Amino acid sequence: MPDTIDLDVPAHEHAARLRAGDYTARTLAEATLERVRAQEPSLHAYITLTDELALAQAAAADERLRAGEGGPLTGIPIGVKDLLSTKGVRTTAASKMLEQFTPVLDCTVVQRIQEAGAVIIGKTNLDEFAMGSSTEHSAFGPTHNPWDLDRVPGGSSGGSAATVAARGVPLSLGTDTGGSIRQPAALCGILGLKPTYGRVSRFGVVAFASSLDQVGPFGLDAEDVARLLGVIAGHDPNDSTTAPVPVPDYTEHFGRGLGGLRVGVPQQFLGEGLDDGVRQAIEQAIGVLEANGAVVDRSVTLPSADAALPVYYLIAPSEASANLARYDGVKYGYSYTSGASVEEEMSLTRGGGFGPEVKRRIMLGTYALSAGYYDAYYLKAQKVRTLIRREFEAALSDHDVILSPTSPSTAFRLGEKLDDPYAMYLNDLYTIPANIAGNAAISIPAGFADGLPVGLHLAGRPFEESRLLGAAHAYAQLTDWHTRQPSLPAV
Amino acid sequence: MALTADEVRYIARLARVALDDDEVERLRDQLSGILDHFQILNDIDTSDVPPTAQSFDLANVDRPDEPRPSLDREEVFANAPRREDGYFRVRAVLD
Numbered sequence: 001m002p003d004t005i006d007l008d009v010p011a012h013e014h015a016a017r018l019r020a021g022d023y024t025a026r027t028l029a030e031a032t033l034e035r036v037r038a039q040e041p042s043l044h045a046y047i048t049l050t051d052e053l054a055l056a057q058a059a060a061a062d063e064r065l066r067a068g069e070g071g072p073l074t075g076i077p078i079g080v081k082d083l084l085s086t087k088g089v090r091t092t093a094a095s096k097m098l099e100q101f102t103p104v105l106d107c108t109v110v111q112r113i114q115e116a117g118a119v120i121i122g123k124t125n126l127d128e129f130a131m132g133s134s135t136e137h138s139a140f141g142p143t144h145n146p147w148d149l150d151r152v153p154g155g156s157s158g159g160s161a162a163t164v165a166a167r168g169v170p171l172s173l174g175t176d177t178g179g180s181i182r183q184p185a186a187l188c189g190i191l192g193l194k195p196t197y198g199r200v201s202r203f204g205v206v207a208f209a210s211s212l213d214q215v216g217p218f219g220l221d222a223e224d225v226a227r228l229l230g231v232i233a234g235h236d237p238n239d240s241t242t243a244p245v246p247v248p249d250y251t252e253h254f255g256r257g258l259g260g261l262r263v264g265v266p267q268q269f270l271g272e273g274l275d276d277g278v279r280q281a282i283e284q285a286i287g288v289l290e291a292n293g294a295v296v297d298r299s300v301t302l303p304s305a306d307a308a309l310p311v312y313y314l315i316a317p318s319e320a321s322a323n324l325a326r327y328d329g330v331k332y333g334y335s336y337t338s339g340a341s342v343e344e345e346m347s348l349t350r351g352g353g354f355g356p357e358v359k360r361r362i363m364l365g366t367y368a369l370s371a372g373y374y375d376a377y378y379l380k381a382q383k384v385r386t387l388i389r390r391e392f393e394a395a396l397s398d399h400d401v402i403l404s405p406t407s408p409s410t411a412f413r414l415g416e417k418l419d420d421p422y423a424m425y426l427n428d429l430y431t432i433p434a435n436i437a438g439n440a441a442i443s444i445p446a447g448f449a450d451g452l453p454v455g456l457h458l459a460g461r462p463f464e465e466s467r468l469l470g471a472a473h474a475y476a477q478l479t480d481w482h483t484r485q486p487s488l489p490a491v
Numbered sequence: 492m493a494l495t496a497d498e499v500r501y502i503a504r505l506a507r508v509a510l511d512d513d514e515v516e517r518l519r520d521q522l523s524g525i526l527d528h529f530q531i532l533n534d535i536d537t538s539d540v541p542p543t544a545q546s547f548d549l550a551n552v553d554r555p556d557e558p559r560p561s562l563d564r565e566e567v568f569a570n571a572p573r574r575e576d577g578y579f580r581v582r583a584v585l586d
Binding site: 100101102104196197198210211237240241243304306307309310311313314321325328329330331332333334335337339340341342343344345346347348350351352354356359360362363364366367370377379380381382383384385386387389421422425436437438462 | 499502503504505506507508509510514518521522524525526528529531532533535537540541542543544545546547549552554562566569570571572573579581582583584
């Protein structure tokens, strides 16, 4: 047994060492908890650490490993976004509304990673109800970017991204409604994948916008992301929006290289509003792809994608205003109980329990759905959604992937965009179209601008996550961006 | 697209979200600004375009109508703010 475990390695290396008996799941869990706890004063990536649960799961994993059983996740530490219900473990959605809420069920995804033997280290921080792009809208305070503690990690799954980037845990789970996995992955310099709509169960996941939400993995390399996706993907009888489509081996495209990969690069995604440093890194990445056999086509256009942002900020808040109607102070959650009437108590419960961004979106969605405005806003947005989807279908009929930056800028300073909601919304410019169209999409580390990570975004056809992961794997054979690691203050 | 304070209060009433006067003013300003950005949708011709509610073509998913255990009563009430005699307690709805 070594004195120290190398915690900087990807999950598949831990898995190999656990199988070889170099260390046990228990010692790995203890070392991980120690590091995560030491990083917390700098990062604040977690809302709740789950030591007891982690050690129990690690003990169970060790038994399976001793018996020669288990799979790629057995004994592997993982962080879980605090939007995913965990039985007996407080699940807050980073809201005062659910500060004291303890689910009586595990969500399907958590159930699946537990069956696979994963060790849950804690519940990670997020923007309240997953609404935001910086993790500053958490009722529990912001998460900090491990590359620069004065900057945001992105959001909404900022805690899940920051803890993996800091090598606290090798894997984590997030959710992505408009970019909430891919944008923080980009800003923290790791991989993040949004599965195809319908690929992963949402049963037990706190709902935000039901026609857009997907759960997905964060990791340090394509193999880890592929293995975790393989565990959580698939049909769930408890979620009738999951697709009855077989789950492939998501590493099936590894080793194929980039030769012949047809890459569409819409010029509109490299135009106005994009930081120069990000543009340079992306152009350099395109050069690497091209030099290694990819066929890059810059003539592809997605005319309606320019309208994706308003479409999203009508559809998502509209769905949110309906989904969040359940927080009424009656069945669970924060409750104001000194009002004069049912209506007053409900209004004061919601006025006091929700933070500013959640209120803003509920108001926006309620307005867009209200009598007299429904056709002009909500229905119009749904029609433009059809156009965006058709254009993606057409573009992906003769291209394998659509390439863009993941985010128009690198990590911005805490507080910088907090008072300007629309400036914050613009962070999601390049990630939103994949949610609107329902495609699979990934963010891959692709360089740095002024010392901060830049993410490369690839969107693919529905249910072709393997192709995206194959491209990410091939790109990582040619560059070493994914191995770059932030140095946190000595802990 | 400038909203009035009264319109903001009306939407807040529909959404059952209590707002103080500062919040009403801030939201009036912010929502008006956000709605301005949405005007570009009016430039897109959607006259023959059907709406998309969700991107994956699944409809009317059925399962066999077989009884199965539901949550235990104690679990249902585990997070209830107020309960009484096996019910969720609320203020009187009717006077």
